Amino acid sequence: MKLKTWGLKKSIWVFHVSSGACNNCDIEVLDCLTPKFDIERFGMVLVGSVRHADVLLCCGAITRQSAPRIKRLYEQAAKPCFVVAIGGCACSGGIFKGSYSIAGPYDKIIPVHAYIPGCPPKPEAIIAGVVKLLSTLK
Amino acid sequence: MKTVIPIGPYHPLQEEPELFYLTLDGETVVDVDVRLGYNHRGIEKIAESKTWDQITFLIERICGICSTSHPIAYCNAVEDCAGIEIPERAKYIRSIIGELERIHSHLLWLGLAGHFLGYNTLFMWAWKWREPVLDLFEQTTGNRNHYAMIKIGGARRDIKNEDIPAIRKCVDSLVAPLEMITKAAIDDPVLHARLKGVGVLKKEDAIKYCVVGPTARASGVAIDVRKDEPHAAYDMVEWNVITQESGDVFAKAVVRLLEMFESIKIIQQCLDGLEKTKGAEFCVEVENIPPGDGIGRYEAPRGETYHYVRSDGTNCPVRHKIRAPTYVNLPSFKASCIGQTISDVAITLASIDPCYCCTERTAIIDSKNGKKEHLGEKELIRLSQEKTQKIRKKLGNQEGQSPFFLEK
Ligand code: SF4
Numbered sequence: 001m002k003l004k005t006w007g008l009k010k011s012i013w014v015f016h017v018s019s020g021a022c023n024n025c026d027i028e029v030l031d032c033l034t035p036k037f038d039i040e041r042f043g044m045v046l047v048g049s050v051r052h053a054d055v056l057l058c059c060g061a062i063t064r065q066s067a068p069r070i071k072r073l074y075e076q077a078a079k080p081c082f083v084v085a086i087g088g089c090a091c092s093g094g095i096f097k098g099s100y101s102i103a104g105p106y107d108k109i110i111p112v113h114a115y116i117p118g119c120p121p122k123p124e125a126i127i128a129g130v131v132k133l134l135s136t137l138k
Numbered sequence: 139m140k141t142v143i144p145i146g147p148y149h150p151l152q153e154e155p156e157l158f159y160l161t162l163d164g165e166t167v168v169d170v171d172v173r174l175g176y177n178h179r180g181i182e183k184i185a186e187s188k189t190w191d192q193i194t195f196l197i198e199r200i201c202g203i204c205s206t207s208h209p210i211a212y213c214n215a216v217e218d219c220a221g222i223e224i225p226e227r228a229k230y231i232r233s234i235i236g237e238l239e240r241i242h243s244h245l246l247w248l249g250l251a252g253h254f255l256g257y258n259t260l261f262m263w264a265w266k267w268r269e270p271v272l273d274l275f276e277q278t279t280g281n282r283n284h285y286a287m288i289k290i291g292g293a294r295r296d297i298k299n300e301d302i303p304a305i306r307k308c309v310d311s312l313v314a315p316l317e318m319i320t321k322a323a324i325d326d327p328v329l330h331a332r333l334k335g336v337g338v339l340k341k342e343d344a345i346k347y348c349v350v351g352p353t354a355r356a357s358g359v360a361i362d363v364r365k366d367e368p369h370a371a372y373d374m375v376e377w378n379v380i381t382q383e384s385g386d387v388f389a390k391a392v393v394r395l396l397e398m399f400e401s402i403k404i405i406q407q408c409l410d411g412l413e414k415t416k417g418a419e420f421c422v423e424v425e426n427i428p429p430g431d432g433i434g435r436y437e438a439p440r441g442e443t444y445h446y447v448r449s450d451g452t453n454c455p456v457r458h459k460i461r462a463p464t465y466v467n468l469p470s471f472k473a474s475c476i477g478q479t480i481s482d483v484a485i486t487l488a489s490i491d492p493c494y495c496c497t498e499r500t501a502i503i504d505s506k507n508g509k510k511e512h513l514g515e516k517e518l519i520r521l522s523q524e525k526t527q528k529i530r531k532k533l534g535n536q537e538g539q540s541p542f543f544l545e546k
Binding site for chain 2: 024026030099101102
């Protein structure tokens with residue numbers, strides 16, 4: 001295992017990207033931080049700048065206006081940086097697929113490492129998805 | 139000198155990403171402007187390609203928090219167009235789901251407001267009490283959010299009568315923590331000093347800017363679609379419209395806090411109604427929607443939601459127009475933000491409970507030399523939290539001794 005990946009696995013810092021979501025996926029991500037789920041116990045911290053992030057939690061179908069921003073965000077992140085697409089919108093466009101203002105889904109714009117389907121996925125599913133991603137890292 | 143701090147759309151606490159331009163003179167805000175469109179998904183257009191029944195699922199996804207308000211308004215519109223009368227049991231079901239949603243939305247706002255002010259305890263507590271409501275949703279509708287309970291002609295599924303005692307118990311168990319938090323917020327000297335007189339929206343301005351929902355009610359304008367144009371079960375139960383006179387952020391918080399108790403009252407009476415209508419039908423069969431148009435309104439947690447549909451007799455609408463409350467409330471920032479200091483802006487912007495998910499950047503334009511600086515929301519929140527800290531020190535109330543720690 002590379003040193004960088006090994007270091008990353010101990011305490012992942014997550015950055016939350018929303019790009020045309022209905023807000024529910026975002027709220028479920030935040031829910032993971034609040035007392036019932038409390039992922040901070042495992043060293044996962046929501047950070048305020050993409051430059052500190054190890055994992056990007058991405059929600060929502062990408063709208064045309066946010067697409068260039070998402071690309072720039074990903075370029076700014078320190079590598080290795082893993083992208084998790086959360087929710088049907090982020091994975092495939094979901095119910096908004098085919099709209100004139102949607103440029104997504106995520107894997108069209110930036111590389112995606114894990115998909116968590118659901119509308120919205122439950123916080124348990126989000127945590128399980130991130131853990132699964134971490135356990136595949138070599 | 140020009141400083142640009144690029145902070146991406148990272149604080150997606152609310153729905154629509156928006157960009158505010160604040161023009162400053164020193165510390166004082168002299169102008170505010172807003173840019174929209176980051177979250178535009180073309181929902182009205184997609185709606186034209188879906189059938190009447192599919193649209194309820196689509197418009198639920200306009201906004202994750204109001205995911206019952208939009209379908210209720212839409213179904214009201216279609217029922218208005220087709221002249222459908224829904225069964226009594228469906229009315230109760232609609233009101234119960236709508237009011238549960240109001241409780242969880244107001245708790246969510248309260249938590250965020252606490253976070254903006256540097257009361258993270260309040261943030262965690264409010265979100266903790268939100269969980270039982272979400273569990274209730276999961277139990278009755280099958281999903282924590284996006285409940286898909288509303289259908290043209292009534293409700294999509296029934297609330298089982300066997301579930302009612304559990305729902306009642308859960309709703310009753312919310313009263314004690316809500317009372318505690320209301321008392322703590324209303325009596326807290328720091329919150330008084332921090333929120334009273336901040337972001338005042340005068341009654342004349344509220345009327346002039348046509349604001350809706352708690353934003354209007356906190357300025358003494360008693361408008362509420364549930365009372366003004368009763369539908370669902372709202373005219374069959376006893377409840378009050380909560381208003382406050384002062385129009386500041388404090389009044390908006392008080393309106394939301396007290397509204398949650400009204401919601402609980404409504405839910406309890408609707409549960410009685412469900413018990414009475416045991417076994418009755420909860421949805422009428424709708425064959426087709428005749429040509430014509432209809433409007434539907436519903437009081438979402440943030441204010442009036444308005445839906446307009448036009449039918450040409452086929453299975454899809456030819457036009458579907460949606461007006462959401464935040465869009466109406468946003469212009470009132472012109473009245474409430476101007477003259478405030480920059481550290482008060484975060485909470486004033488948040489006070490209308492805007493759907494402003496990832497207000498990625500607030501550009502600050504210094505009016506004297508035209509220099510432009512980009513402040514992230516993080517920066518705004520930091521300024522706001524520092525101010526609370528200062529007030530706390532002045533009042534001799536150290537961190538760790540706030541009423542939220544002392545209670546219980
Ligand atoms: S997947 Fe569903 S819940 Fe998540 S953003 Fe899309 S519509 Fe909203």
